[in-house]
Amino acid sequence: MLKAFRAWRRERILGRSTLDNSLWRALTRRYSFMRVLGETERARLHDLVVLFLHQKSLVGAGGLEVREEMRVGIAAQACMLILNLDLDWYRGWTEVIVYPDEFLAEYDYVDEDGVAHHVREPMSGESWLTGPVILSWADTEQADSGGGYNVVIHEFAHKLDMLNGDANGFPPLHGEMSRTDWSRTFGTAYDDFCRRVDARQETRIDPYAAESPAEFFAVLSEAFFEIPHAVRGEYPDVYGQLAAFYRQDPAVRTAP
Ligand SMILES: [Zn+2]
Numbered sequence: 001m002l003k004a005f006r007a008w009r010r011e012r013i014l015g016r017s018t019l020d021n022s023l024w025r026a027l028t029r030r031y032s033f034m035r036v037l038g039e040t041e042r043a044r045l046h047d048l049v050v051l052f053l054h055q056k057s058l059v060g061a062g063g064l065e066v067r068e069e070m071r072v073g074i075a076a077q078a079c080m081l082i083l084n085l086d087l088d089w090y091r092g093w094t095e096v097i098v099y100p101d102e103f104l105a106e107y108d109y110v111d112e113d114g115v116a117h118h119v120r121e122p123m124s125g126e127s128w129l130t131g132p133v134i135l136s137w138a139d140t141e142q143a144d145s146g147g148g149y150n151v152v153i154h155e156f157a158h159k160l161d162m163l164n165g166d167a168n169g170f171p172p173l174h175g176e177m178s179r180t181d182w183s184r185t186f187g188t189a190y191d192d193f194c195r196r197v198d199a200r201q202e203t204r205i206d207p208y209a210a211e212s213p214a215e216f217f218a219v220l221s222e223a224f225f226e227i228p229h230a231v232r233g234e235y236p237d238v239y240g241q242l243a244a245f246y247r248q249d250p251a252v253r254t255a256p
Pocket of ligand 1: 154158214215218
């Protein structure tokens with residue numbers, strides 16, 4: 001009964017969609033990782049975007065007016081992660097806040113010596129546990145520039161990671177996946193990546209991934225969608241785990 005009601009509600013929202021078709025087509029051409037989607041996947045992405053925009057509110061901050069193409073662009077990138085999952089993976093929060101550029105995050109922490117610090121630092125994106133996703137529009141616009149940098153995918157990967165508590169690089173896995181394999185694969189790759197970054201080796205993957213296991217998962221998720229062949233080449237086992245988790249294989253959509 002509940003299932004039937006949810007399906008009816010979903011169809012009603014989709015039926016009332018006012019998503020502009022030419023805007024939608026322009027946006028899916030704007031991002032290379034959307035251009036390569038097949039017809040079925042593209043139609044599914046479209047429906048997820050309509051449902052996402054119905055459920056979430058995208059609000060401007062710092063004087064930014066969030067235009068329709070910004071709303072749809074952010075929603076479409078966010079929905080790439082859940083293309084073969086479900087909107088339910090973004091449950092428990094409703095707001096996406098967009099600043100024109102980097103914004104100042106302020107927080108307090110106590111270091112190992114017991115000294116309290118107050119930090120103000122510029123951020124390109126931030127995700128709060130059961131709270132909003134915060135994005136810098138200037139950084140969002142740098143998506144798909146070839147380096148694997150995508151702040152929307154990054155922050156929404158944190159959101160998936162936080163479905164089972166604080167971000168730690170361990171999102172809730174599907175029943176057919178092994179927690180042991182995930183830990184071993186990501187642990188080994190993370191140690192190797194940190195060693196390479198410490199040795200100042202060139203990597204296709206953003207060195208920021210060495211920051212913590214949570215950042216490693218988020219940065220590898222950006223690269224998984226934007227430069228899948230680089231991830232598959234450098235860390236094939238991590239690629240395999242991400243493909244099983246996202247239920248997508250972006251490398252087969254594009255030539256290396
Ligand atoms: Zn992060």
